[in-house]
Structure formats: structure tokens, C-alpha cells
Amino acid sequence: MRLKLNGITIYITESYEEMSKKTASIVLAQVTIKPNSILGLATGGTPIGLYKEMVYGYKSNGVDFSQVKTFNLDEYFPIKKDNEQSYAYYMNEKLFNHINISSENIHIPNGENVNTKEECESYNEQIYSCGGIDLQVLGIGNNGHIGFNEPDVSFEARTHLVNLDQETIEANARFFESEEEVPRQAISMGIGNIMHSRKILLIASGKSKANIISKTLFGDISPNVPASILQLHNDVTVVLDQEAAEEILQREELQEYIR
Ligand code: PGA
DSSP states (O other): OEEEETTEEEEEESSHHHHHHHHHHHHHHHHHHOTTOEEEEOOSSTTHHHHHHHHHHHHHHOOOOTTOEEEESEEEESOOTTSTTSHHHHHHHHTGGGSOOOGGGEEOOOTTOSOHHHHHHHHHHHHHHTTOOSEEEEOOOTTOOBTTBOSSOOTTOOSEEEEOOHHHHHHHGGGSSSGGGSOSEEEEOOHHHHHTSSEEEEEEOSGGGHHHHHHHHHSOOOTTSGGGGGGGOSSEEEEEETTTTTTGGGOHHHHHHHO
């Protein structure tokens, strides 16, 4: 099902697999139309299927990533790049090792640089000097974070060092041996960077995201729900699976489309 509401296009798919395929078709079309696209990428559980489909697009359909540049949203701090829980490691494993992207075109905040101020400034500068992000992929946290922009965020912020919320630490503990091992800080693009992307692609899967998706798309625009600022962006596509769409499908605003 496809709905269009105030500049936001929403696709509701049957399953996680379909959500991943739909999202990949949008990303792969972007790369096909503009081979030197600047892609903003996300980590976490949600985009794993997307990356699998992108690898398939490269291996089976010859989609060419040789001119593509990427900027990841965030990285834990401090963390070594070879730590299996680092986002640098994740991206290599899930995507970069399997497509023909050049290593110099890959950008991820460096969680090893103790001079975080310098790291953040240089990340902003690199995004700027590439001409900005064409298509930014976003997951969403249960608390409405995008990147690691936690509730009470400043909507203007660029790349910065953030203290992770307890809820985020608990949600991400599933990837670590124990909760104590989850780094307490991260370097994250700010909402300012995200909102300057030309296109945004937000993906969510599963029941646990149903409430925050409803607040993001239909609630007040508030720093308490960082993703709600996306209502003010003029080119947002949201791809959901059935479970993540559960609450929005109940909303009055959508009934005329559903009937
Ligand atoms: P998830 O994380 O994809 O693992 O649910 C999303 C996020 O926290 O941004």
C-alpha cells in the first residue's frame, strides 16, 4: 500500500523481507540514476535486509557502486574499528566487503579519535565538501532517535558527541556480551545534517516501532521525538512492515485512503 501525506510517501509492506526489497529498490534506483550518489547509511537490526538486497543488486544485476560515496550516521565512542560491535565493522561485514565501493569513498565517524571535537568538525566538512547527501537512510529508535540524536535534541545540531540514553543502551545491549560493555557515548550526525539531505528514506519493522512511527508522522513536532522533525522535510519516503504500521493504520487521517 502506498500513501502520500504532506510530502511524506509511506509504503506499507507485508513483511520485513518485502520492506527490505522495497527500500533496496529505492536505493538502487538512486545509484543507477546518479552513479556518483552520496548515500547516508544507517546501522542496527533494521537495515540488515536492505544491505543484503543491495549486495544482490550488485552481484546479480550489476549495479555499480564504484563512484558512490557513503557517510554513516554514527559510531560509538570510544570504540576500536576492529571491535565486532563497531559500526565500521558492521558496515564492512554487511555491505562494503561485498560491493565494488572504493575504500576512500567510505566515511564513518572515527570512534578511535580521542579528539572528538576535531573528529566532528572534520566529518561535517567532508559531508559539505562532497556537496551534501543525496539520499539518507534512517532507522528509528523506540524513543524516536534518528542517528544517535536522543530525545531533547537540538534540531540545529551538526555532527557531535552524544551521551546515549539508558533506553538506547538497553536496546543495543543485545549486540554486546553485557549491558556494561555498551559504550556510553557516540559520535553522531546531527539533525541539521540529516535535514540537509536531499531525500530521506526512513525504515521501520516490528510491533515495537508502531507507536513511535505514529508519533513521528502524526504527533507534534518536538525535540522529545527527534524523528518528528522529518514532517518538515520535503522529500521523505517511509517504508514499514505491517507490524510497524499497525498504529498509523488506525489513525483517522488515513481512513479515507484505506477504505
Ligand atoms: P534497530 O535500531 O534497527 O536495531 O531497531 C534502530 C535505531 O536505533 O536507530
